[in-house]
Amino acid sequence: MATAMQYGSGTRPYRGGSGYVARSSSSGLYDVLELILDKGLVIDVFVRVSLIGIEILTVDARIVIASVDTYLRFAEAVNRLDLMATETQGLPEMMDGLTESGASSKTKGAITGAREALFGDDEEVEGDKEAQGSRKRSSSTRRSRSSS
Amino acid sequence: MASDGVPQYVYGVVPADGRGRARAPGIGGEGVRVIRAGRVGALASPVPDADGELPAGREELRAHAQVLEAALAEFAAVLPMRFGIVMPSDAAVRDELLGPHSAQLEAQLDELAGKFEMGLKALYDEDAILREIVTENREARALRAAIAAAPADATYPQRIRLGELIAAGLDERRLVDERAIAERLERFAIAVDLRPPIHERMALNAAFLLDRERLGRFDEELELLAAESHPRIGFRLTGPLPPHSFVELSVER
Numbered sequence: 553m554a555t556a557m558q559y560g561s562g563t564r565p566y567r568g569g570s571g572y573v574a575r576s577s578s579s580g581l582y583d584v585l586e587l588i589l590d591k592g593l594v595i596d597v598f599v600r601v602s603l604i605g606i607e608i609l610t611v612d613a614r615i616v617i618a619s620v621d622t623y624l625r626f627a628e629a630v631n632r633l634d635l636m637a638t639e640t641q642g643l644p645e646m647m648d649g650l651t652e653s654g655a656s657s658k659t660k661g662a663i664t665g666a667r668e669a670l671f672g673d674d675e676e677v678e679g680d681k682e683a684q685g686s687r688k689r690s691s692s693t694r695r696s697r698s699s700s
Numbered sequence: 701m702a703s704d705g706v707p708q709y710v711y712g713v714v715p716a717d718g719r720g721r722a723r724a725p726g727i728g729g730e731g732v733r734v735i736r737a738g739r740v741g742a743l744a745s746p747v748p749d750a751d752g753e754l755p756a757g758r759e760e761l762r763a764h765a766q767v768l769e770a771a772l773a774e775f776a777a778v779l780p781m782r783f784g785i786v787m788p789s790d791a792a793v794r795d796e797l798l799g800p801h802s803a804q805l806e807a808q809l810d811e812l813a814g815k816f817e818m819g820l821k822a823l824y825d826e827d828a829i830l831r832e833i834v835t836e837n838r839e840a841r842a843l844r845a846a847i848a849a850a851p852a853d854a855t856y857p858q859r860i861r862l863g864e865l866i867a868a869g870l871d872e873r874r875l876v877d878e879r880a881i882a883e884r885l886e887r888f889a890i891a892v893d894l895r896p897p898i899h900e901r902m903a904l905n906a907a908f909l910l911d912r913e914r915l916g917r918f919d920e921e922l923e924l925l926a927a928e929s930h931p932r933i934g935f936r937l938t939g940p941l942p943p944h945s946f947v948e949l950s951v952e953r
Binding site for chain 1: 826830895927929940
């Protein structure tokens with residue numbers, strides 16, 4: 553559908569400046585979920601809308617921050633770290649090494665990872681594949697008729 | 701009217717001054733129109749299912765956001781509705797949504813004219829932040845050494861404990877960094893909305909209300925901040941978006 557294609561092409565690299573900020577002109581799917589399910593005008597009971605299914609989506613959107621899985625994953629990541637690097641490598645060298653890949657791409661990777669967890673794997677995938685299983689949800693919204 | 705009696709999906713509220721058109725296709729590919737009542741209008745499209753039932757999948761979520769983003773460029777102001785609002789008919793949109801709330805809606809349209817939302821997410825670089833936490837925590841360093849020296853299945857409790865220390869270290873740093881980032885940028889914004897982080901390494905998840913004039917200076921400051929924070933924290937800026945996080949309607953019956 554045309555909508556989806558326009559949507560996905562919103563991301564563009566920052567032009568000029570130091571380039572440390574990843575930018576996109578329109579919201580990605582994850583942002584959409586976060587914004588339009590949680591934020592925005594909600595009118596009172598006169599409107600007679602029930603949001604069956606939406607709560608499930610919203611719950612899915614909450615990434616569990618602290619769990620045994622998370623702890624084990626952190627521990628594993630720590631063990632992979634080369635701590636010696638910090639001691640021998642000065643900051644300027646680290647900057648040199650990291651400028652190319654940049655903070656922006658790191659950020660994008662992780663957010664994409666979160667998005668992947670929410671929507672399955674047909675979104676662009678890069679960077680952090682942090683054992684977040686892919687889940688897909690589809691549910692429905694119903695309007696309950698106002699009794700009159 | 702011809703479309704009376706057909707359920708209407710409502711995307712948001714715009715001024716009904718005749719300027720601006722809804723351009724993006726709506727949910728299910730339906731055309732989006734402005735249903736007007738007095739000085740306010742609702743962006744709406746017909747729901748094909750006669751019962752007003754609507755799937756709530758990714759296409760529908762995207763369409764909702766797309767209609768509002770397109771409207772932001774077309775209309776003087778847009779008040780986004782939350783996803784999933786379906787009303788029984790055009791008449792219901794006029795008589796239940798627009799009519800009774802017109803004063804509040806008009807006031808918010810005036811207030812938000814020319815303004816938009818920018819989403820900002822700040823994320824710790826995994827290697828950088830883990831290294832920082834482990835280096836500064838004696839217990840974590842000791843655990844790491846113990847884990848490295850023994851077979852994996854013998855160190856389960858130590859690995860859990862190390863993970864807990866990392867998580868606690870992240871929480872401490874998030875408290876400090878979230879506040880620092882927000883304070884540094886909020887003076888360039890009209891308003892800020894801080895949300896809970898949605899990723900374990902997220903330092904800040906915020907929305908800033910801006911206008912064209914403020915965006916330039918906000919952006920400059922953000923670039924400075926991002927350069928200073930590199931490589932420890934990365935930033936992702938999204939927008940301009942409709943002001944989802946800054947609309948509200950106080951309901952009085």
